[in-house]
Amino acid sequence: MMMPFVPLPLDQADVDYAYGPDSLARRGVQPGSIEEIRIDTSTRFPGTSRTVWVHRPAGLPTSAECAVMFFNDGWWYLDPDGDVRGATVLDNLSAAGELPPMVSVFVDAGVLNVDAVPMKHRNAEYDSFGEAYGSFLLEEVLPLIEHRFAVSPDPMMRGICGGSSGGNAAVTAAWCRPDGIGRVIGFNASFAQMPGGNPFPALLKTEPPRPTRIFLHAAHRDLNWNAPQDNWFAENLETAAALARAGYDFRLVVGDGGHSPNHGGVLLPDALRWLWAGAAR
Structure with a gap:
């Protein structure tokens, strides 16, 4: 495949990527339907809605x-005028037959009501390592979807996508619940701020390989990109290197710019194509 020439930017920090045609509403493509569901109680995350x-x-x-x-990050990923434009991308790829028959579930992070003041529960849900978030999706959210659609029981027909803390939450959910989630997209994952440190390079050295398919994205000027500690960029590279040494089916894309959703949003159509290659109808 011959790729068109694209010059490298000299300023690696102040970079924005242009959206491709799959991120724009396309004439002749009928928009899908969107249903809003409120979840006002939770077993895994008590007190959240x-x-x-x-x-x-x-x-x-x-x-x-x-x-x-x-x-992850629900409406922020779904918003047709936002940085990711998930609904528009899904409409275009589905109309082109480049995805398997698929429903997509955009899940907001929880909110706690503390003395009548709403408090975000995002970092507690997304940054911690363990099965809680993946189990919440599979045991509390998925049944609501299965009530409406005939969702496949095959873990390789279930995927998850997120950026920043939502990116490491996506990887963690699939790692801790491989029985329920088999495909992952992580944009600018915040492995560096996981309590106790990024566990994945060490785990990937010792655990048997799994069938999980993983798309990772890193930004060359992400937070603390040239610092010895808490280096967002380096932790993504080290996770990718560990996936390579462990023989995983994964892809890493490194872009310029900082800790921004822009490049991940631009990459979403191709990330989904790659993630679901072989499963499309």
């Missing part, structure tokens, strides 16, 4: 067995 949006591409019968894709 949140909103979930379910995207169903046009023409998908509710009775047809389908894949499911979770997106």
Whole structure:
């Protein structure tokens, strides 16, 4: 494949990437439907409430067995005018037959009501290492989707995507619940701020390889990119290197710019294509 020439930017920090055609509403593509669901109680995260949006591409019968894709940070990833534009991307790829029949679930992080003051529960859910968040998705959110659609029971027909803390949450959910999630996209993952440090390079050295398919993205000028500690860029590279040494089916894309959602949003169409290659209808 011959790739077009693209000059490297000299300023690696102040970089924005242009969106491709798959991130723009396309003439002739019918938008999918979006259903909003409120979750006001939780077993895994007591006291939290949140909103979930379910995207169903046009023409998908509710009775047809389908894949499911979770997106962390809910509306922020779904918003057609935002940095990621998830609904627009899913509509375009689904219409082109480049994804398997799929419903996508955009899950907001929880909110705690502390003395009538709403407090974000995002970092507590996303940055911690353990099965809590993955189990929340599979045991508390997924049943709501299975009530509406014929979701495949195959873990390799279930994926998850997130950026920043949502990126390490995506990797953690699939790692701790490989019985339920088999495909992962992590943009600018914040492995560096996980309590106790990034566990994945050490785990990947000692644990048997899993069938998990992983797409990672790192930004060359991410937070503390040239610091000896708490280095967002280095932790992504070290996780990718450990995946390579362990023989995983993974892909790493490194871009310029800082800790921004821009490049991940631009990459989303191709990240989804790569992630679901071989599973498309």
